[in-house]
Amino acid sequence: MPKLKxxxxxxxxxxxxxxxxxxxxxxxxxHLLNGHGKDTxxxxxxxxxxxxxxxxxxxxxLLIPYK
Numbered sequence: 001m002p003k004l005k006x007x008x009x010x011x012x013x014x015x016x017x018x019x020x021x022x023x024x025x026x027x028x029x030x031h032l033l034n035g036h037g038k039d040t041x042x043x044x045x046x047x048x049x050x051x052x053x054x055x056x057x058x059x060x061x062l063l064i065p066y067k
Contacts, residue, residue, distance in 0.1 A: 010063035014052065022052035022060050 015023045026046040033043060052060055 004065045006066060007063035010060060011067065014060055014064060014067075016061075016064070016067045022057050023049050024052050026050055 013024060017023055026048070028038075029043070029046040032038060038046075
């Protein structure tokens with residue numbers, strides 16, 4: 001069986017934990033971070049990592065087969 005290619009966008013966005021969960025970052029943290037964009041409480045929540053939903057885990061694992 002031939003080797004599978006890793007999706008380069010996915011390998012930058014997701015990490016696989018020791019227990020096999022998929023770790024991800026929050027969206028909407030790229031701009032409008034001061035002044036009129038987002039308040040401090042919201043930005044602080046976006047800093048924390050999150051886990052991918054179980055409905056997406058199978059698809060993500062196909063994109064990063066060797067991680």
